[in-house]
Amino acid sequence: MKDLVQSVELGVSQRKRLNVSQPKVWLKNELVRVGLAESLCTYVMMVLGLGSVAQVVTGQGVFGEYLSINLGFGLGVAMGVHVGGKVSGAHMNAAVSFTMCTFGRLGWKMLPLYVFAQLLGSFLAAGTIYVVYYEAIYDYCGGNLTVTGVKATAGIFATYPAPYLSLLAGFIDQVFGTAMLLLCLMALSDQKNKPAAVGSEPVAVGLLVLLIGISLGSNSGYAINPTRDIAPRVFTAIAGWGADVFRSGNGWWWVPLVAPPIGGVLGAGLYRVLVEMHHAPLSEQDGGLVEEETASLEKQGNICANMCLRPPTSL
Template sequence: MSLVKKIVKRMKVKNELARQVMGEILGTFVLLLFGCAAAAQVKTSRETKGQFLSVNMAFSVGVMSAMYLCRAVSGAHLNPAVSLSFCVLGDLAWIKLLPYSLGQILGAYLASGLVYLIYHDAIMEFSGGILTVFGPNETASIFATYPTDVVSVQTNFLDQVVGTAMLMLCILPLNDKRNAPAPEALLPPIVATVVLGISMSMSANCGAAINPARDLGPRLFTFTAGWGTEVFTCVLY
């Protein structure tokens, strides 16, 4: 046995829940790294290196890649709403809901931090060195989603409920043995296509987050990285 294999064997995590949470951290990290990096590229290049569709497609590729990466370990929920649904359906123990959710948020936070490091120079040039949540040179929307100023809180709430419900309605039957389930190997691209469809059709009001971890993790990062408390209160114009 090679030295590398011996080291890997010794580092193997034996606790099942710990492995699952690590899987969710890594999977959500990959998802957000693709998506937020695409958003940074589009925003800082002023749409000369991609457009809004580029971000939608990048998030979808992130979903597919993350699912192939950690589905066998944790189920690749990547989303507290998905984990909650699985708890309600009895497919995930309720005791795992909080660790899963915290892992997903942490993965999103870490990915946002790496995107910030990669695109730091471009962000600073675009924003004039001022990290803001509003105005023509705002950069907060690279990381988290924000509602438009013409949409009411009630409509935004309905928007997210419908978007998340559509996600669950479309992906839960894929593994249902009583409903002509999709082949296991094709589940990631199918789910990615569903996410792409939702992103392309339900983004206008507030960005189609449909994932508390996808939004909260990056929002917490922007709060700690210098955008201030306005990341929790401000509406983009």
């Protein structure tokens, strides 16, 4: 009996020590957790991306060139997926969130939360880069904050069309670029096709963004992301560049806002209609796998989709 009492007391003592080591405060609300994660991963992606632009522009070619910007955004996206992938899905892009809602991979009621979180993260990132590069920007432009011209600096934060680009051509450019983004994201997450290897999803998505930048970026800076573009644009309007950020490029500002969601749905829909809907059952593809192996494969789930395209299934 004495040994039993000592055993019980020892167990209670161990539980007390365990409780002391556990965190006393944590977020249980799933919406708050998702919103914070989406804001933070968007912030990380945008800080690294905008920072690469600021370094190239203010360094006047000494600290990098156009490829540096592509690498900055590509690697920034990869880091963003690592930061929020398992919590929010790390969309970091309202066009991605809208497309996932359209195809039933995200509830429509979640869209406002994702868009707000992305806008907040992008706006704060623009403010951060403004502070970090404040003196470099003013040294570069002599304190004259302009949207166009030889010493224009508004392009550090938001996208603007090349001088030769019309609004129609720019709209098509943004639709097509975002369509390619979502088409390839769907392929990377398609477990019945050739998905990204487990653990390599962030790198794969980052390389995809890099590829789009070096192949489709020269016309208008490949925004392919409404929240990435409009939030920093609003920041620059407030910070000293003024209303020209909305007037420049024949009123270009609405194109990166409207075209990407359309392109996202078209690209994802194209992949689904031409590829995903026609997959043979896994047992047929693999020459008659036993049911246990098939069930095990399906149970593993689509990790890339969880990280890059959609939030946890509990939502």
